[in-house]
Amino acid sequence: MPPAQPSSGRIFQNPILEALTKTHIAIPLTIFYGLGIASGHVSVHILGYSVLHTLSFYAVGALFFTLIEYLAHRYLYHMGTAGSARKVRLQYIMHGIHHDHPRDKKRLALPPLLSVVLATLFMGLFRLILGPSGIAFGGGYMTGYATYLMVHYAVHTMNPPKNIFGVLWKHHNLHHYVGDTGAFGVSSPLWDHIFGTMPEDPKARRKVATT
Template sequence: MLKESSSGRIFKNPILEKLTRTHISAPLIVFGGISFYLLYAAIAVKGLSFIITVMLFVSGWLLYSLIEYMMHRYLFHMEESTPVRKRLVYTFHGVHHQHPRDKDRLAMPIPVSLALSAILFFAFQFVIGDYVYAFLPGILIGYASYLWVHYMVHTFQPPKKGIFKIWWIHHGIHHYKQPERAFGVSSPLWDMIFRTMPDR
């Protein structure tokens, strides 16, 4: 049986394997900085009102939480019916389930997440114009909050009470008891809506 503190391997190539590892502070700093700049540009450069900026930011955060839930449920835990699917599931998420305390595999590599962020920026800019400057930070901070919560629940013992204890129990049930439930990490909102809250 694998030890929880052990580390899996995704690629045989040592360079590619190194690129799969990301210290948790890197994306938090990068996406925090990008979000701050975009929010500043939304108000100071693009002239969006404070209220509109807040509403767009919250909308982006909610959209991220839904994306997080859907990807975790339907992509990361899809049926491994073919060798390709099995490989994809292991690469995206299976290695994390086998080695849940590997601190360097709790975030996407920075180049990948930056590329996805750039694609999202231009896609949303095409659809909603300058509102993207307030909307995208909600998505990015949503991702950063997911990373923070995910890191905390996998690396720290929770206090006896409080929101962190709730997150810790919720995600622990997903890992160790009911992997077909509790797909929300940063929030149980969509588990409640789609009725995938764990049985306790």
Template sequence: MKPNHKGQAQLFKNPVLERMTRTHIALPISIFLIIATGLLYYGITHSFINVLEALGLFFLGWFIFTLIEYLAHRYIFHMNTDTPVKARLQYTVHGNHHDYPKDKKRLAMPPIISLLYASIFFFVFKLIFGQFVFGVVAGILFGYASYLAVHYIVHAYAPPKNFLKYLWIYHGIHHYKDSETYYGVSSPLWDFILGTTDKKNK
């Protein structure tokens, strides 16, 4: 199916489930910015981390998120659809976005699902980083909020006349030329490192 600039995919026959797949972008961005701020505040005020540690850990978490974003987009959102179940899952999670890239209500994961993932990430990274988890996960959640903002802006607005235009170009290549390139949305860093840039169109 060719990308459609208008309309929406119907993912579920159940109207309640269908409604839950649509999210105003401001809601998840606000939620995760608030949580990220709360984690930093809690970590500092309860002496788990100091201000300098919080700053360094925050940027480490943000950097980690860029890799999570890349890997999730490449290997989960664009999974091999070699079975009907996987094909259905991939379309529900991401394929519908490629068919209807201008559907503004499906540019973010429903908050209830993303909050569940965020909780899992917190406990996993707590095992890895211990008390430093407050700074790291704050950076990861800020990275996710930034990704949501960039993804929404790239799809909803015309590209600016500055260096940020490259984000529009990269994501446009992914959507309209070759969906196996430029998996990074908020940053093309890992595409350059791991060789998934659009080499043939350069």
């Protein structure tokens, strides 16, 4: 018999709305890696910036995404909900269902429609603040987002690799299965180290206790 499929839960009773909460991971990866590549092309070949200038803004944009990823996960997706039924519902729609069904492959990324709307707003904001250089910055940001999606999908659907990237599996599993008050970074544990939200590894604690 084939292995049982992971449960997915349900957010909306309306089948159309429910369908809009799901996506195949290939769709957002194609959109946002494509947007990242296109932004680099525009920066160099249309706006006339040097490759070094473009790559510099691209890299800073990707790094900036990891900070936004951390802050959104910590303060938005894990917002306090005490005493507010609306906040409980909102938090469940945004993120709680993922914690209840972490292996649901179709809910490991924002739905494409919402993602494209947010991407448009962010790209416009970067262009407004940084001028034409905001195109390369935004391209790096979108590439960072696509990489986050790829890492998140891999962590929840694949066995951890026996190399340095296995750290990402371990880090995110601490968030899901040890305590969701830490390990908020997904694509990188960098900001957890900086802001002091690295949870204690229970295996390391047990090892110390037995020595």
